[in-house]
Each structure stands twice: as C-alpha cells, then as structure tokens.
Amino acid sequence: MLANFAHFVNTIHKDLTDRLKYIDLEKYHEVKKVLEFNLSERHIRGGSATKEKYLGARG
Secondary structure, three states: OHHHOOOOHHHHHHHHHHHHHHHOHHHHHHHHHHHHHHHHHHHHHHHHHHHHHHHHHHO
C-alpha cells in the first residue's frame, strides 16, 4: 500500500486514525476494525517470525 504513496508510514497511520473520521465516517469504522485486529495479533506474528528465524538458523 505505501509503495503507491509518497508519504511516511506515520503520516498514513495518522490519516487513517484521525483524519478519515471527518472525511468518511463509514470507511473510518472499517479501517479502525482492521487496525485493531492487527494490533491484537501483532505479538503473535512477531513471536512466530522470531521462532522461525531461530529454528531456521539451527536446522
């Protein structure tokens, strides 16, 4: 997604979390659900990536 834009990640996140609310409320609620889901699973994905990294280094 970010490859198509000439913005920094924090700018995109700011737009999606704060400014979209005033532009398109329905889309804001959809985006908010996705961001909350990703936040709730972030630690799981990070742990899985670390596990694969170290298992790959040993095996």
